[in-house]
Amino acid sequence: MSGLRQEWEAEAPPRNCTLQDYQGVPARWCPGCGDHAVLNAVQQVARDKQLPPEKTVVVSGIGCSSRFPHYMKTYGFHGLHGRAFPVACGVRSRRPDLHMFVVTGDGDCCAIGTAHWIHTIRYNMDLTILLLDNNIYGLTKNQTSPTTRTGERSNTHPRGNVLPPLNPLSVTLGVTNASFVAQTIDWNPPHLYSTIRAAYEHKGTSFVRILQRCPHFTSHVFAAVQHDMSQVLLLTHDDGIPLEPSMQRLFPNRAAHDPHQLAAARAVAERDDVYPVGLLYRDERAARYDLQTSQGLGKSQAEKMAATEKWLSRYEI
Amino acid sequence: MSTTMADLEATPSASTVRVVDQHIVEIVSDSGEGAQTCGQMFADLVARNGNGIWTVEIIPAEIEPPSRSRAGASGNRIRLGSNPVTNAGDHADIVVALNEQVLYSRIDAGALHPGTIVFVDRTWAEHPDDEIRRRYQEAIEDFRRRGYTVIEAPIEAQCRQHTDDPRKGKNMWALGLLCAIYDLDAATVRENISRRFSRKGDAAIEKNLALFADGYDWTLANVQQRFRVPAHKHAQPMVVMNGNQALALGIMAAGIEVCSMYPITPATSASHFLANALQEAGGFVHQAEDEIAAIGFAIGCSYAGKTAVTITSGPGLALKTEFLGYAVMAEVPLVVIVVQRGGPSTGLPTKIEQGDLLAALYASPGDSPKIIIAPATIEECFHFVVTARRLAEDFRGPVMILSDANLATGQQPFPKPQLQSSWLAPPVEQAAWDQSVPPFAWDPETGLSRRPIPGQRGGEYVLTGLAHDEASHVAYESAINQKSMEMRSRKLAVLKSALHPPQVHGSAEGDLLVVGWGSTLGCIEEAVDQLRGEGHRVSSLHLRFLSPMEPGLKKIFERFRKVLTVEVNYSDPADAAFITPESRRYSQLSQLLRSQTLIDIDCWSQVPGSPIPPSRIVAELRRRLEMLRQES
Structure with a gap:
């Protein structure tokens, strides 16, 4: 611009996204619901990584936790019950430029969406999956979920759940090509934040199970854990989830765990005496399907027409 | 049978050539004996000659059925005509059967009638197994009683002069037989054979040429029946293919980059074609973990501003209906191809039925107005995909194409389509979105609206299958629900207003x-x-x-x-x-x-x-x- 001194002719100031830039309509989860904490953590990760909101997509299914995209001011896809994964894979298949989060619940992921869960882990596309596991169906009002503990009463099992709960960590670690599996808790914001951030930074499908309190139906389930942190085992390792000094005080139980050892990860996942918290497994070399599906994005119209013409000509008589 | 004998002319040999305006030929064999290759090559020859054709595949239900069994018949029906041929017709005029049992499967199917000329390999008359010899003789007598003109041809014996494995050679011999009967140019056939077997080396070419020539010469020397179906050279370049290949090429021509599918008969062959071809055009075939994931993946692509199709058949459609309703509700452009087969349930997987019209129209929760089109010819299978993509984007929702097993496997020549670059235009521009325009700014008259896609700054919104307002915010208010239902329905009336009455x-x-x-x-x-x-x-x-x-x-x-x-x-x-x-x-x-x-x-x-x-x-x-x- 004329009249301005040379040094003032700077480019537009770099864009600086604040937390507000990621905040959609006010969240309408129950007061005290663990989902609020996860939402805050995701927004903080987005801000700290300065993800352009228009380049960020949150995909979900159906359930309390699947309301998540509405509370973000990014692009969102609030889909069908159990079907967040195939939609997210479809988006990712041709859009390597986007930042993607998939939010699902224990009913959505571990019951109605089980087939997609298994295969999405195997596809290992670049997705950050957050399983908000409150051990219950909340939105439909208190039905047993696959992760409900034995003996817990619900509207569908008023005399108590007869089956042992499904373990989302060991199931995920049993899937060929799993590349990132972690567990965290909604009531420790620093660990929640660090875990989601590490999951976001992982290239491939990162699966984070979040133990999430439901104040309405399962408040007793994690209350005991919250008040007796000896029931939690903090996994520590240089390649694990970065830990703040405060966490050392809050988690009396700690164990060194190398996240590159699959057998050790499976063993930790299967412990039923404690909830392991931290990074169980990471494999950066796992095959990524999205690297295949995004090939050819740069083809010009002329190239596409030439290819079509070539195949069409084979049928010429 | 409407064959008309238009003319009779003398030929150098004692036989006469009947000139007919159309004829129906079948070749059947055990699975694995190559009758389909023979049929395809014959169809290709007559189509090149300028004849109209319609071909039908005769397919056994199993991959390797037992030999000499009725259920195992494999081959082709080719109806050729002087004019364009639009269907497979009625009774066969000529059937070449490599054993008598596969011929019975065609009799059971009602494909023959008195007067049909039947060529049967007479090798079974000399088979060491008494039972086989007996069954063959009984069948030949039965065929004659039924009024067929039976010609026992020494197919296997003749083939043994050229190959140690006549099972793999009889089809070329039969091709020679057919070419002699229909007076096709043997030089062109020899070129085709050389091309077809070029990858297998010179020895293979020589062997197949010899088998062809033997069948041709034997027929000239021994068969009186000759026919000619006058052909008119095509004035323009033509292609010949089946309906699934036409759909697949239509997908490419329409600039669709992702075909998301789960294997299901009779739709899958389109994906087989695309698995190779689409990659060369920069796209890919996604084989999903199930039918639901297949459509969900396609919807994800489309939401992200890319073009996608999902292709299935009846049982797959049943599984996709929840997502179809989502695409209607959330107004996601999507092409859904249903190659119909017999129902209900798993029904008749390889057979034709038009039983999914009402399922396509209604099988989603609530009111889910969507566009449904149905090609009537192979050529339309190609062009309707291009139309469907355009309609899906203009009217912002799913467009279903109802094909069927008859189109899927039938072959017909049609003018080679001229590809247009406008067919490939990207669905949406990536420019910034005017923040004051909501993601569902329904035009109050037409219900039409434009959509932002991820990456467009200012357009951030959450797509949802819940009732929503123009801003895509979840809205359960009566007035909003009434209006949004009306807007989605209005689009169909708008499309209808643009259509012409049928001829x-x-x-x-x-x-x-x-x-x-x-x-x-x-x-x-x-x-x-x-x-x-x-x-x-x-x-x-x-x-x-x-x-x-x-x-x-x-x-x-x-x-x-x-x-x-x-x-x-x-x-x-x-x-x-x-x-x-x-x-x-x-x-x-x-x-x-x-x-x-x-x-x-x-x-x-x-x-x-x-x-x-x-x-x-x-x-x-x-x-x-x-x-x-x-x-x-």
Whole structure:
């Protein structure tokens, strides 16, 4: 611009996204619901990584936790019950430029969406999956979920759940090509934040199970854990989830765990005496399907027409 | 059989050549003996020659059925004509069978009639197994009793002079036989054989050429029957392919980059083609973990501003219906191809039926208005994909293409499409979005709106299958729900206003109007033409748009005394036990037409698992015309 001194002719100031830039309509989860904490953590990760909101997509299914995209001011896809994964894979298949989060619940992921869960882990596309596991169906009002503990009463099992709960960590670690599996808790914001951030930074499908309190139906389930942190085992390792000094005080139980050892990860996942918290497994070399599906994005119209013409000509008589 | 003997001419040998305007040939063998290759090569030759053709694959249900079994018959039917051929026709004029048992499967299917010339490999007459020899002799006698002209050809014995494995060579010998009978240019055939076997080396080429020549020479020396179907060289470049290949090429031509599918017969062969070809055009085929994931993946692509198709058949459609409803509700452009097969449930996987019209229209929760189109020819299979993509984007929602097993495996020549770069235009521009425009800024008159896609700054919104307002915010208010339902429905009325009334085949008025849709076009028109030739006042009309339907139907129907749909799906026969006008369940299109026009439209529909041949339609229409005559 004329009249301005040379040094003032700077480019537009770099864009600086604040937390507000990621905040959609006010969240309408129950007061005290663990989902609020996860939402805050995701927004903080987005801000700290300065993800352009228009380049960020949150995909979900159906359930309390699947309301998540509405509370973000990014692009969102609030889909069908159990079907967040195939939609997210479809988006990712041709859009390597986007930042993607998939939010699902224990009913959505571990019951109605089980087939997609298994295969999405195997596809290992670049997705950050957050399983908000409150051990219950909340939105439909208190039905047993696959992760409900034995003996817990619900509207569908008023005399108590007869089956042992499904373990989302060991199931995920049993899937060929799993590349990132972690567990965290909604009531420790620093660990929640660090875990989601590490999951976001992982290239491939990162699966984070979040133990999430439901104040309405399962408040007793994690209350005991919250008040007796000896029931939690903090996994520590240089390649694990970065830990703040405060966490050392809050988690009396700690164990060194190398996240590159699959057998050790499976063993930790299967412990039923404690909830392991931290990074169980990471494999950066796992095959990524999205690297295949995004090939050819740069083809010009002329190239596409030439290819079509070539195949069409084979049928010429 | 409407073969007309137009002419007789003498040939250098004692035999005479009958000139016919059309003929039907079948070649059948055990699975693995190459009858399909022979049939395809023969079809390719006559199509190149300038003949019209329609071919049908004869496919066994198993991959490796036992040899010499009726269930194991594999091969082709080729109907060739002087003019374009629109359907597989009625009875075969010539059948080449590599054993007598596979021929029985064609007899069971009603493919033969007295007078059919049957070539059977007589090697079985000398087989060391008594039982096989006995069954062969009994069959030959039976064939003669049935009135077939039986010619026992020493196929295997002749082939043994050129190959140690005649099982792999009889098909080329049979090709030589057919080429001699139809007086095709042997030099062209030899070129084709050389090209086809070029990858297998010179020895393979030589062997196959020798087998072909032997069959050709043997026929010239031993067979009196010769036919010529005069051909007209095509004035423009032509292609010949089946309906699934046409769909696949249409997908590429339409600039669709992702085909998301789960294996299901008879749709899957389109994906086989695309698995290679689409990658060269920069796209890919996603084989999903199930039918639901296949459509979900495609919806994800489309939401992200990319172009996607999902392709399936009836049982897969059943699984996809929840996501189809989502695509309607959230207004996600999507092309959904359904290659129909016999139902209900897993039904008849390899056989034709038009049973999914109502499922396509209604099988989603709530009111889910969507566009449904149905190609009637192989050529339309190609072009309708291009149309469907355009409609999906302009009208912001799913467009379903209903093909069927008859189109999927039938082959027909058609003018080679001229590819257009406009067909490939990206669906949306990536420029910034005007923040003041909501993601569902429904035009109050048309219901149409534009959509932002991820990456467009200012357009951030959350797509949802819940009731929502213009901003895509979840909204349960009565007025908003009423309005948004109206907006989604309005789009169909807008599309309908842009369509032309369908053309009537025949006169615009008369006694009987036959209405059809999909692959029955050729059979219906052939039947109507035959009856019109006899002076009957019958016409036909074929619908390509089924939702919304082409306009002006009531006016057209009112000019006929009776309107009758002919469909390959189930309806109760009007005169069966317990069936009254009140309890009778009508065929699918007739139900829709009755409700739309309030005209007492009748139906005649059958579920034979095969196309209804023109002769059966003629017979039924005759009956109907006679009923009308008696009424008046």
